[in-house]
Structures are given as C-alpha cells and as structure tokens.
Amino acid sequence: MSLVLILTILIVIGALAFDFINGFHDTANAIATSVSTKALKPRQAILLAAVMNFVGALTFTGVAKTVSKDIVDPFTLHNGSVVILAALLAAIFWNLLTWYYGIPSSSSHAIIGSIAGAAIAAEGFHALNYSGFIKILEALILSPILAFALGYTVYSIFKVAFKNFNLTKTNRNFRYIQIATAALQSYSHGTNDAQKSMGIITLALVANKYLDPDAGIPFWVQVSCAIAMGLGTSIGGWKIIKTVGGKIMKIRPINGVAADITGAAIIFGATFIHLPVSTTHVISSGILGVGASHRLKGVKWDTAQRMLITWVITLPITALIAGFTYFILNLFF
Numbered sequence: 001m002s003l004v005l006i007l008t009i010l011i012v013i014g015a016l017a018f019d020f021i022n023g024f025h026d027t028a029n030a031i032a033t034s035v036s037t038k039a040l041k042p043r044q045a046i047l048l049a050a051v052m053n054f055v056g057a058l059t060f061t062g063v064a065k066t067v068s069k070d071i072v073d074p075f076t077l078h079n080g081s082v083v084i085l086a087a088l089l090a091a092i093f094w095n096l097l098t099w100y101y102g103i104p105s106s107s108s109h110a111i112i113g114s115i116a117g118a119a120i121a122a123e124g125f126h127a128l129n130y131s132g133f134i135k136i137l138e139a140l141i142l143s144p145i146l147a148f149a150l151g152y153t154v155y156s157i158f159k160v161a162f163k164n165f166n167l168t169k170t171n172r173n174f175r176y177i178q179i180a181t182a183a184l185q186s187y188s189h190g191t192n193d194a195q196k197s198m199g200i201i202t203l204a205l206v207a208n209k210y211l212d213p214d215a216g217i218p219f220w221v222q223v224s225c226a227i228a229m230g231l232g233t234s235i236g237g238w239k240i241i242k243t244v245g246g247k248i249m250k251i252r253p254i255n256g257v258a259a260d261i262t263g264a265a266i267i268f269g270a271t272f273i274h275l276p277v278s279t280t281h282v283i284s285s286g287i288l289g290v291g292a293s294h295r296l297k298g299v300k301w302d303t304a305q306r307m308l309i310t311w312v313i314t315l316p317i318t319a320l321i322a323g324f325t326y327f328i329l330n331l332f333f
Contacts, residue, residue, distance in 0.1 A: 023232020056190020151289025
C-alpha cells in the first residue's frame, strides 16, 4: 500500500471523525431552545436533529465545493495530504477541548483556521487563495451580526403581533410550533456544516489525483459525511445544550421560535450562496438578538462575552495548532 493511499485513508477517517464530533458539538445548538422550553424531550430532539441533519447533508454540495477550492489550491500544496491531515487533527482537538468546557465554539472557524494554518506552515502565506479565503472570512464575521439583527427584528415583530394574546396560551401554542422550527434549524445545519467534511475529503482526493477536479462531490462522500454527522448528533452535546439553551437567557417557546427562524434563515442564505458559516455563532447570536429585544437585562452578557472571545481566538489558535501539527507529521510522512 502506497504512502499516498495510506494518507488519503487517514484523511477520510479523520474527516468522518470531525463530522461525527461536529454532530454532537454543533448540532446541540440547533435543538437547545426546544429542549430548554420542553417543547421536545431530549431523546426526541436528538432523534429529530439526527434525521434532519442527515437529510440536510444530502441536499446541497455548494459549500463543500467552496471548502475544497477557495481556501487553498490543492495542486499547489507541497505535501498536501499532510497539510489536510494536520488541519483535521487540529480542528478535532479544538472541538473536543471546547466541548469539554461547554463552550459553544465554531467548528467552521476551527476547520478553516486549521486548513489555513497548516497550508501556511507548508508553503508560506502565498499558499492561501486570498480572494476565496477573505470571502469565507467575511461570511464568518458578518453572519452572526446579521443573526443578531434578524433575531432582534423577528422578536420585535412577535411582540407587536401577539401583545394582546394570553401569554400562557401563546407560549403553549408556540411550543408546538417549536417542533417544526427545531426540525428546520437542524435541516439547515446539515446543509451547511456536514459539507465542510465533504469538501475536505474531496480536497484530498483531488490533491492525490484520485478524483478529477471537475468531477464534483462523490455521492459516497456525501452519504458517509451525512451518516457520520447523524450518528454524532444522536449522542447529543449536553454541555453545549445547557449553555445555549439556558445560560444566554431564559428561553420561552415564543423566544425559541424566533431564534430558530432566525438561525435557519441565515444558515439557508449562506448555503444558497455556497458559503460556510458558523452555525454555532449564528444560532447563539440569534438568541442574543431575541434576548436583547425581549429584555436587555434578561441576557446573561457574561456568557455572551465568553462566546465572543472564543469566536475571536478560534481562527488564530487553530491555525497555530495546525501549523505545529504539520511540522510534527512532516517528520513521519
């Protein structure tokens, strides 16, 4: 068995492991509001999210193509397989570390920062496809801001529309609506997040000449990543659920529906224009926007501050970890 084939197999395994971890790390955000309001029991929410993530992952491939081409050019990478493997290991390490401490960090930031860091370690800064990389960075930065603004707007509309309704009855009715919005948000998560691993596997296959660059995303890659994310989701990320579902603000069903609609709208928008976004930060920012519209003092801004710090530091830290990992792997491959 050739070294290139061994590295390719390791990358496929690593990418599927990343998708699996992404399933219980990021998908927790999609169902956190419905669990915290008791619209769904935890087991029901996790099963729903697992199914909808699987379906979403099979629906689109545009984001996968962006990840496979717009950060680095696979044909210009020296020792490209080691670069990709180093990026995966760094992103997995960061995801597990932040999951352990219950911090809703971004898997998207982690993997994109890691790819950039490993590529720079291998080739220098000229290895980056700057036009594509900046476009991705803009999407990662703007999407949470848009989510905050949209969450604030959606809940402001809800407040006006339902101001004369009985609060108890309204929340009870919205609890049923939350089942649908949780499913929608989980589906949108699958359409964007699962594709990042699809893009990485495709990047490796193209770089190692196992796939024509114009061939698109192989169907077996789509199915494998969808299954990995679905299985990861089925485990559930309880620490993240507790942070997103209760430590940002006290969520009632009407708040949860507004936040779910916001998150799904922003993620779908990004998927349609083929840009990877952080579903973690989109969903969390949507909740913050809803909370600010509901009652500023009701938002736990210390939790928001901790999330913001993690948001800022994830890209540079994962880039450094990936660069260091690349140098270590380069000694063996």
